[in-house]
Amino acid sequence: MAQVTKDTLIGEAIRIDQGIIPILMGAGMHCIGCPSAQGESLAEAAMVHGIDADALVNAVNEYLAAKAQ
Numbered sequence: 001m002a003q004v005t006k007d008t009l010i011g012e013a014i015r016i017d018q019g020i021i022p023i024l025m026g027a028g029m030h031c032i033g034c035p036s037a038q039g040e041s042l043a044e045a046a047m048v049h050g051i052d053a054d055a056l057v058n059a060v061n062e063y064l065a066a067k068a069q
Contacts, residue, residue, distance in 0.1 A: 001064060001065060001068040002016045002017065002064050002068075003061050003064060004016065004020075004042060004057055004060050004061060004064070005042075005057060006041060006042050006043035006046075006053045006054070006057055007041050007042075007043065008041060008042050008057075009038065009039060009040065009041055009042075010024070010029075010032065010037050010038055010039075010040050010041070010042065010045055011037075011038035011039065013042065013060065014032070014038075016064070017063075017064060017067065019063065019067065020060050020063065020064075023056075023059050023060055023063055024045075024056075024060075027046075027049070027051050027056055027059070028049050028050075028051060029045055029049055029051075042056055042057055042060075
């Protein structure tokens with residue numbers, strides 16, 4: 001099963017599963033398609049958007065775990 005960490009780049013996470021996009025957008029990250037966002041880690045993006053990085057990573061990993069079942 002694929003998982004992400006706070007160090008995972010947004011571009012990498014989206015390549016793992018594009019279903020992650022709605023989670024990121026729901027957290028307020030509406031610049032998913034921005035070129036600079038592709039090279040930003042989940043932790044960096046969370047900090048910029050005032051989001052708890054651990055909660056974001058947990059939400060993404062819960063989605064990936066549920067999809068793997």
